[in-house]
Amino acid sequence: MSYSELEQEIRLDDIDFSDLEAQYSVSADFGLDNYIVVDGAPVTTENKVPVLTKVLKKLLSTAGELADGEDGFHMPVEDGETKGFLFAQYKEPESARRAIKQLNGKQLDKKHRLLVNALTDVEKYGLEGNIPESFVEPEIPPFKEHGYLKDWLQDEQGRDxxxxxxxxxxxxxxxxxxNDPEPVIEPRKGFTSKYAKFSPKGTYLCSIHPQGVQTWGGPEFQSMQKFIHNQVRLIDFSPNENYLVTLSPVGIQLPENPAEREHFPFKEESIDHKLVVWNLKTGEPARTFALPPHLEGQKEMPWPLVKWSFDDKYCARQGPNxxxxYETPSxxxxxxxxxEVDSIVxxxxxPSGVxxxxxxxxxxxxxxxxxxxxSSNQTARVALxxxxxTNILRTINLxxxxxxKMHWHDESKYLCVKVDRHTKSGKTIFSNLEFFKTTERDIPVEKLELKDVVINFAWEPRSNRFITISRLDDGNNNPSIPKNTISFYTHEETNKGKATSSKYKCFQKVEDKFSNNILWAPKGRFVVIANIGKSNGEIEFYDCSFEDDNKANNKTNNNNVxxxxxEKYGGMTNISWDPSGRFVSAWSSSWIHNIENGYKLFEFTGNLLRDDTIDQFREFIWRPRPASLLSAADRKKVRKNLREYSAQFDEADAMEADAATREAILLRRRLLEEWRSYRSKYANQASEKNEVQAEIIEEIKEEIIEEREEVIE
Amino acid sequence: MGHERSLTQVKYNKEGDLILSVAKDSSASIWYSSNGERLGTLEGHMGTIWSIDVDSDSILCATGSADVSAKLWKVSTGECVFTYQMKSPIRRVAFSPNNKNLLAVTDKVMGQPGSILVFDINYEGDFTNQNAEPSLVINTREDATKVTVAGWSANGEYIIAGHDDGYISKYDGKTGEFIQTVQAHGIHNEEKVVSVTDIQFAPEDKSYFITSSKDKCSTLIDVETFDVMKVYKADAPMNTAAITPIKNFVILGGGQEARNVTTTAESQGKFEARFYHKIFVDEIGRVKGHFGPLNTIAVHPDGTGYASGGEDGFIRVHNFDKSYFDFEYDAERTERAIASGAT
Known part of the structure; x- marks a missing residue:
């Protein structure tokens, strides 16, 4: 069969040329990648064109070599004036791309800001018809259901x-x-590449991945939001869960591929930034920052780098001097x-409104x-x-x-500044505690001078009591001698005329301890003092308002430790209170060492509930809770009816204990319910009867009195 | 305090300051409940007194005796104001809730059929002017065995009677018309002797009552529906049962028949008062004391204590201690907690 015959047999319409067409189609952009359009240049008279040309050429050349001569730079002039725009051609398309990246938005002088775009873009978007006239509704991604985010707070037994x-x-x-903890979800392997972290009110759970951060939430811990931040290391939240802060040792780079870049969360201005503030709910970056120069290349990063005001309204970063x-949300x-604060440390x-x-x-x-x-001619200063x-409310010179070290009281009524001072010889150190009474007029500052150096300080939540751990710095640093002192302080206010003065009274001292950590229960009163150290881990549980029989008639003084x-716990590396203050968990993390990895769970009284040894145990994190919504009156009522409430939980506990008891209790509940419904039909009659009886009871009282008289006779 | 012979019934008056007791020794006694001092005795019967009751104003009390008479007494003086002569022993007497009627259960012996007689009580004058003829006679039905005990439901609407064969019957309190019957005893186990020994009504409103029986069980029955709601099982024949106010308990008393003590292997006579939870049917505790079977139990109307009379001739008066009032089942505690939380 000859070719011509073949040609006649084949109908050209049947052949699909689309693949070839795609392969050889000529792009409209072809060859124009080297061109850029610069807008926003000064409009000036013709005689200034050479100067302007020189300036702009120099600027544009920073991105790459321009094409030679008139081809490389064209600034149209009309009626003796420049038009404020010009064209430029680079030798390489990369140069053009770089110019757009670097020079777009460049402030030429006060009045002129250059807008640099690719010529192809101008054609693509600028020409009529390429942009549809009518508004097309952007596609809204379907709503992703992830359940009620505060679901865990509705647990009937109020468990954590x-x-x-x-x-x-x-x-x-x-x-x-x-009992064995009950899984909320199937434990997930490879959930995070580093650590997991709850947001401050417990709504979100974050996992860390090489690509960024992922939040999870709802009853099933479903995936909620992705925060793309390459090699992210450290994360932090704003107190009200509005923002997420991430830090990566690697600066942000835009992807080369334009398609990828379209989905990339960051723009040109974020290049090389390492610190990102995200909107936690939408997943959009709110602001990116470069690291301050003095922190670049540091091994240990102070964290958090962004500190938040109590209501998320402001955040602040510390730089040199x-x-x-910053104001949110802008x-x-x-x-x-x-x-400006010179040499700020x-x-x-x-932590709350003052x-x-x-x-x-x-x-x-x-x-x-x-x-x-x-510094050479200035004292040290603490300022509010x-x-x-930005008014300075109070300064003290030291x-x-x-x-x-600044320790704010959780209600922000006090600020205690622990000042470590050295003797004139500089050999030994001792501490002063400076108390700022922030709610009083002119913010008086009171000083507590100690001979010891304070190594730890903690306010009791919602109270003016505090605990210090201190030691006498006598130059003897033998670590095997326990010489830390735990001191429990209260402060008594005395009114002298208008001003109040306080006396800081140490009501209990425990000496010769190794202890170095103070953990107050979230609701105060109980405190755990622990020694977390190399070997001899120890936890001590204290009640700071212990009610013994002697004190029953002395109600004013509840400072009784x-x-x-x-409890001894050798391998212990961390301790944490549960958010309700009922339990304390202590664990030995394999991140620190490999001794006795696992965790122990205690009641707040120190009663050991669980002792689990788990290979490669890393962390025990209680899920935080939002602040209680109960009013003071509600809380009082709960305290009053504590016996009744605890009864419910006792029953629940008994039911948990074994199945037979559970059956019995359920049966009793059912019987009781049946009985109540049976009795309810007589409810009205009964109430009538009761009234009659009430009268009679009074009569009885009378009779008894008479009877007693008789007996005496 | 003691009688010369075994107790047959004890009763509190409505205020709970007096305890009235009768025994097989033909004299009834009235005592102060607070200190056990005897206020006085009611002398006049010629034989065992089976039953005693007092009206709600503590003006009159009635006794029923094996000497085939029932007597009315003035509580304040102890004098007998009227005597009803019958043809067979009186097993049970009971004032109606409004005090206007007195029922007497006569035994089916001496050729008599056994019946419930209702008398009208006249409170005028010196109480001696009473009608000796019953205003209502409920003869034992032909298909039923003899009535052993009987009592009035709320407002005297019904008369509830317990039979020798474990059945409980309900009659109209005005007309004596038979309404319904239910087998309360003899069906929970294999016991042959199933005679109903006591009926006591709920202290709160008399809308349900408890029975005790020789079949070692006790039952809780609703007056209206006549459903057996609860069954309390013991290990000895029960002579008496009472419902406590305030707490949801019932108290059962009984024990080996005295005449069987020597013939049974068990030396323990099971002579304790047994406390059961009224709703959950669990036995909660026992109170020892008597050295013969318990014949009768009465609970103080305020629920602060109880009195028991035994075959041994003693009346024991117990006051409930704090732990009695504190005792709660987990489910009850939860219910109360929820209730207090809701307010």
């Missing part, structure tokens, strides 16, 4: 959840006291400038404290600053300071 991380597996469990305060600098936000004297604010004011060290006014229990 805890996250157990062992080997590569992360599981969420209900705490069942002595300044604090940068994340613009407060008053558009940095707050550290700052802390007040009721400043004379202030009418209902939620309280935003206050932060910072300190600066001594009000935000947003000298011979080697270190300061009692050691409830002392």
């Amino acid at each position: 959840q805890a996250l157990l991380h062992f080997s590569e597996t992360v599981g969420i469990y209900w705490n069942k006291k002595k 300044a604090i940068a305060i 994340f613009q600098l407060l008053n558009k400038k940095l707050v 550290d700052f802390e936000w007040a 009721q400043l004297s004379g202030s009418k604010s209902e939620t309280g004011d935003h206050v932060l404290s910072y300190w600066t060290p001594e 600053m009000q935000i947003p006014s 000298f011979q300071v080697s270190d300061c 009692k050691l409830l229990k002392s």
Whole structure:
């Protein structure tokens, strides 16, 4: 069969050329990748064109070599004036791309900002018809159901959840006291590449991956939001779960591929930034930051780098000689400038609104404290600053300071600054505690001078009591001698005229201990003091308002410390209270060492409930709870009816204990219910009867009195 | 305190300050419940007194005796104001809730059929002017065995009678018309002797009652529906049962028949008062004390204690202690907790 015959047989319409067409089609952009359009250039007279040309050519050349001569740079002139735009051609398309990246938005001078675009883009978007005239509704992705995020708070028994991380597996469990914890979800292997973390109110669970952070939530811990941040290491949340902060040692780079770039969360201005603030709910980046230069390349990163005010309204970063305060949600600098503080070492936000004297604010004011060290001609200083006014409310001057630590009281009524001072010789160190009474007029500061150096300090939640762990710095540093002193302080206010002065009274001292950690129960009163160290781990459970029989008639003084229990735990690396203050977990993490990895669960009294040894155990995280919604009156009522409430839980516990009891209790419940419904039909008659009886009871009383008289006779 | 012979019935008056007791020794006694002092005795019967009751105002009390008479007494003086002569021994007397009627259960012996007689009580004058003829006679039905005990339901609406064969019957309190019957005893085990020994009504409103029987069981029955709601099982014949106010308990008493003590292997006579949970039917505890079977138990109307009369001739008065009132089942505690939480 000849070719011509063949040709006649084949009908050209039947052949599908689409693959070839695709292969050889000529792109409209072809060859135009080298061109850019620069807009926003100054409009000027013809005689200034050479100067302008020179300036712009120089600027454009920073991105790459321009094509030679007129081809490389064309600025149209009409009626003796430039038009404010120009064209340029690079030798390489990469140069053009770089120019767009680097020079777009470039501020030429005060009035002129250059807009650099690819010529192809101008054609693509700028020409009529390429952009549809009518508005097309953007497609809204279907709503992803993830259940009620606060589901775990509705547990009928009010149990708490805890996250157990062992080997590569992360599981969420209900705490069942002595019994095996009950899984909330099937434990997930490879859940996170580093660690898992709950947000401050427990709503979200975060997992860390090389690509970024993933949040999970709802009853089933479904995937909620992805935060793409390459090689992310550290994460932190704003107190009200509005924002997420992530830090990666690798700066942000835009993907080369334009398609990928379209889905990439960051824009050009974020290149090389390492710190990202995200909107936790939407998953959008809110702001990115470069690391301050003094933190670049540091091995240990101070964390968090972004500190939040109690209501998420402000966040602040510390730089060398300044604090940068940002307003949310815009994340613009407060008053558009940095707050300069020479050689600032550290700052802390007040953890709640401060009721400043004379202030009418209902939620309280935003206050932060910072300190600066001594320099050649200046004392060390601790200052309180009000935000947003940036007024300094109070400053104190200190000298011979080697270190300061700021401990805000949880209600922000007090700020205790622990000042470590050195003697004149500089050989030994001792501590002063400076108390700022933030709610009083002019913020008086009171000083407690100690001979010891304080190594740990903790306020009791919602109380003015505190505990210090201190030691006498006598130059003898033999670690095998226990010489730490635990001191329990209260403070008594005395009114002298208008001003109140406080006396800080140590009502209990425990000496010669190794202890180094203070953990108050979330609701106060009970405290765990522990020694977390190389070998001789020990936990001590104290009740700071112990009621013994002697004290029953002395109700004013409830400062009575009692050691409830002392437990040894050799491998212990961490301790944590559950959010309700009923349980304490202590664990030995394989991240620190491989001794006795596992966890122990205690009651707040120190009674050991569980002792689980788990290979490669890493972490025990209680799921945080949001603040209680109960009013003070509600709480009082609960305390009053504690016996009744506890009865319910006792029953629940008994039911958990074994199946037979459970059956019996359920049967009894049913019987009781039946009986009540049976009795309810007589309810009305009974009430009538009762009234009659009530009268008679009074009569009885009378009779008895008469009877007694008789007996006496 | 003691009688010369075994107790047959004890009763509190409505206020609970007096205890009335009768025994097989022909004299009834009235005592102060608070200290056990005897207020006085009621002398006049010629034989065993089977039953005693007092009206709700503590004005009159009635006794029924084996000397085939029932007597009315003035509580304040102890004098007998009227005597009803019958043809057979009186096993049980009971005032109606409004005090206007007195029922008497006569035994089926001496050729008599056995019946429930209702008398009208006249409170006028010195109480001596009483009608000796019953206003209502309920003869034992032909298909039923003899009545052993009987009592009034709320407002005197019904008369509830317990029979020798374990059946309980309900009659109209005004007309004496038979309404219904139910077999309450003899069906829970293999016991042959199933005679109903006691009927006591719920202290709160008399809308249900408890029975005890020689069949070692006790039952809780609703007056309206006549359903057997609960069965309390013991290990000895039960002579008496009572329902406690305040707490949801019932108290059962009984024990080996005195005449059987020597013939049974068990030396323990099971002479304790037994406390059961009224709703959950569990036995909660026992109170020892008597050295013969318990014949009768009465609970203080305020629920603060109880009195028991035994075959041994003693009346024991017990006050409930704090643990009695504190005792609660988990389910009850939860219920109360929920209730207090809801308010």
